[in-house]
Amino acid sequence: MKDLLMGSKVGLVLLCAVLMSACSTTSTTTTAVEDTATISTVQSGTDSGAELELASINISDLVTFDEEDSTKEWSTDNSTAIELSGNNATISGAGAEAVDGSVKITAAGTYVLSGTLDDGQIVVNVQDKGTVQLVLNGVNLHDSDSAPIYIVEAGKVVMTLQEGTENVVTDGETYVYEDASTDEPNAAIFSKADLTINGTGKLSVTANYNNGITSKDDLKIMGGTIEIQAADDGMMGKDMVAIQDGEITITASGDGIKATNDEDATKGFIAITAGSFDIQADNDGIQAETALLIDGGTYNLVTGGGNANGEVKTESMGQGPGGRGGFEPGSEVDPTATTIEPSTETTTETSTETESTSAKGLKAGGDMTVNNGTFKIDSADDAIHGNSNVAINGGDIGITSGDDGIHADALVSIAAGSIDISKSYEGIEGANITISDGEIHIVASDDGVNVAGGNDGSSVNGCQGQNEFSTSENNLLTINGGYITVDATGDGLDANGSVTMSGGTVIVNGPTNSGNGTLDYDGSFELTGGTLVAAGSSGMSQGPSDESSQYSVVMNFTETQQAGTMVQLEDSEGNNVVTFAPSKDYQTVVISSPDLVTGGSYTLYSGGTSTGSVVDGLYTDGEYEGGTEIVTFDISSSVTWLNESGVTTGNTNQGPGGGMRGTGGMGGTKPEGGKGE
Incomplete structure (x- = not known):
């Protein structure tokens, strides 16, 4: 009895062929397996609002354990x-x-x-x-x-x-x-x-x-x-x-x-x-x-001697449309240079890769699906790596990595589960990333969440030789829900393409250097729901795009604020919209909440204390007191830019190398002075 129910399903577990946006601009693709039912539907295309999702699949779709496999009994007769x-x-x-x-x-x-x-x-x-x-x-x-x-x-x-x-x-x-x-x-x-x-x-x-x-x-x-x-x-x-x-x-x-x-x-x-x-x-x-498919189990994986043996890397930034690069202090990247060499941050893996070059925790040459399980992964290389797509539909995953926490050459899809990436170079990386639910915590020495075109040098649907950090209008970070925290030295949310956010909670701490931003995108950042709180350096700061239907506030301070210095945003009735204590030094704060409404009057405070309950720096309930009023303003547009003098038209603390990028408004216009009305 052959073990596969339908052999051709295996190579199409999560169907990478239509996911590589650099190779296809088809708006909707449905793939069936011979005479069987459709097992995966993927939406993609040039529309930045399109969602990219992967269907779930179970082991029973691939493998049959027959009676002989389970037979343990025997007799002397x-x-x-x-x-x-x-x-x-x-x-x-x-x-x-x-x-x-x-x-x-x-x-x-x-x-x-x-x-x-x-x-x-x-x-x-x-x-x-x-x-x-x-x-x-x-x-x-x-x-x-x-x-x-x-x-x-x-x-x-x-x-x-x-x-x-x-x-x-x-x-x-x-x-x-x-x-x-x-x-x-x-x-x-x-x-x-x-x-x-x-x-x-x-x-x-x-x-x-x-x-x-x-x-x-x-x-x-x-x-x-x-x-x-x-x-x-x-x-x-x-x-x-x-x-x-x-x-x-x-x-x-x-x-x-x-x-x-x-x-x-x-x-x-x-x-x-x-x-x-x-x-x-x-x-x-x-x-x-x-393909690699995991439905459950308990895993303790140590590869390549663990994360301490990971390749020592310094941040190197690719240059996409908008001409925005980034740099780490002390690196060889010149922030005033007009051209920046393409990134070489990841060791290229090709079809001739030898085993000695790979020390990953979980690795699939094609697609990977994790439906459940408890994981403790300590890897010198990527902890979870798919040369095509990675779908996480549940599980409790703990990661310390010498390279990426989760990497897919095509799509990373997270629909459920608890993911704690306590150490990584980049936390989650893929050509496209969709987060629908789950609790995700990321600590990264470079970017927290990175949507980048191309791959690790492997072939996906015949697309070869793409630079891992190439930019495409089809690269998309989609956040539909979930709870996400990011502590990044590089960019917090980095999309070499566009971002859409319709739900969930996202909290970003860092970066602290002006060569990176808490939000970094080339196309647009359309925000229609959820809660976004991001604090970090101001030189390259961006806010959500003007076409967003939910309102946002971007505050740029003149001086760097100490880690732990509380930010309080409240409405004219004294109701708390957001109370947040960043864990790192910061000069820019981005706040978006469903509680922000057009025509509303708001006041931003700095410092002070709160008696509320705090999780990941975000306070709920309780009383706020002792802060210093910074600015009072009215909301009249989807993105309100602020400094201590009032409403401005963009980032007034723009650092070297920053140009206008996307529709998020990285302008250098000086404020006219005075409080907003």
Whole structure:
């Protein structure tokens, strides 16, 4: 029975083909899979108000776990017993024979192994393609120069870890092959057939030569406690890895878990339903050549030695329309220069990438979907990385990264879940980003949320050679809901394109240098709902666009305000609109709230205290007192720019290199003086 319900679904899990806006301007695209129902609908195009979303998909859409995969039962009446002792084997039953210190199984059936094999192999070679059940009933298998378990041929092998037993498989540091053209087997447990591991016992694999467990076809894990130490990859299935449950611990000098088929788009995927995973890998933690789908489980992933081993980077800014660059103090970027070299902030990954260049937590060569699960990812490279699309529909995700927290070459879609990116270079990056719900906290040494064209050098729908920070009118950051906090050294929300916000709460702290802005966009920022509070440097500050239907206030102070200095915006009746204490020094504050109305009169205060409840610097309820009145003004347009003298027409603290950009109003017009009416 073939495991895929419809093989062609795999390569189209989240359908990247219409998402790369640099390659397509189609306004609406719906893709069906042969005769099956449509599994993904994507809206894209040049309209900055268009939404980009990914449909959810479940493991049952991709993988069938059949009855044989779950079969753990056996009896002495219908099985062959293999008793191992040193280099000898006592066999009771048919289908197996002892040969030169090894055991060869040549017929379908159930084989129960126990005892110790000092230096030999369990070889399965069933030419009629029948199913073999190998019951590991307390074995210690060792082969000094080859794979202790070698499955040459069978329809399927089901390896059952007998309840209450501990089973050990160990190989040597070198393998001996028949000739120089042979390189298999290359794992302590090696199978050329579909391999399923089930049961509730324990399996310990020490792979001194290369991989721990390898299947050249499908690899399924149904349960059990599996511990692997591997000189290269821990666990590999060429066509797919499907995990229904289990307690898995891997220490690997290569990748932790991987699927490798790069010749068939319907294969090379990983699908995980549940389980416990503790993986320490020098390269990627869990890596699928095509799609990666996770429905649940608990994950502790450390890759490349963790975030402390990430590549040391300095901010380098791409230059899009509007000619606005940015710089970090002490960097080599000249803020007064008229041209800025394209960004090289991310090491290019191409189809010839070697494993040593990638130390990502979760990685998909195609699409990735996370529907649920608990994750603690400490990665030297990106924590979550998709060469096409990444969809997060739930889960509790904690990230410390030496590079990006979440990266997709095409679309990042977040619909639910809790995401805490406590360290990253860039928090969330994609050619397009849609946030519909969820609680997201980001700390980034560069941009917090970055919408950028292009990719990491990989190919998406045939688009090659794009600069990662190229700008396109189709690049879009869409915020429909959720709760988002950003602490950024670079830009807070950075769109090399446009931004739309219709709901949710967004709180931005930083940057503190004038080469970056809390908001940074090239096209427009249309704000129609939600709460936005952003504080940071003023040299490059932008506000939402004039076409926004919800009103915004942008205050530029003459002097830098100390971190923790409260900002209070209240209406003429004394009702609090926003009370906020930025966590970093700031000179600009952007406030947008549904409570702001045209014709209303408002007063902005600085300093003081509040008795309200505070979360992420934003106060609710309570009384505000002790502040200094800065400016009183009326709202008559969608964006009201302020300084201490009153209403202005734009950013009066504009720093070097800042030109008019988009419709957000980065003008340099001086205020006329006096309070607004």
